[in-house]
Amino acid sequence: MPRRKRWRNIGFSANIDYFKPAGVPMRELREVVLNADELEAIRLADLEEMYHEDAAREMGVSRQTFGRIISSARKKVAEGLIHGKALRIDSNTKQ
Numbered sequence: 001m002p003r004r005k006r007w008r009n010i011g012f013s014a015n016i017d018y019f020k021p022a023g024v025p026m027r028e029l030r031e032v033v034l035n036a037d038e039l040e041a042i043r044l045a046d047l048e049e050m051y052h053e054d055a056a057r058e059m060g061v062s063r064q065t066f067g068r069i070i071s072s073a074r075k076k077v078a079e080g081l082i083h084g085k086a087l088r089i090d091s092n093t094k095q
Contacts, residue, residue, distance in 0.1 A: 020086040031086040038073035045070050
């Protein structure tokens with residue numbers, strides 16, 4: 001049985017639900033789901049330019065867990081950009 005997911009501190013709420021390629025109807029797109037903790041990791045590491053150790057502390061997770069979260073988030077964003085997929089922001093994810 002896996003361990004219960006630890007609560008993570010999310011410092012903001014996204015005002016948007018989707019990013020998608022221009023000119024392509026949503027019904028024709030596949031989507032990639034970016035969880036709230038992944039979006040927060042991108043915000044802290046890439047927008048706020050925080051060191052991973054500091055960002056992990058801010059989110060209330062270990063440095064290793066933060067590394068896994070940011071790696072997953074960056075992979076999803078890259079997949080959306082490279083393969084022309086819609087990027088859905090899932091703010092209902094359990095934190």
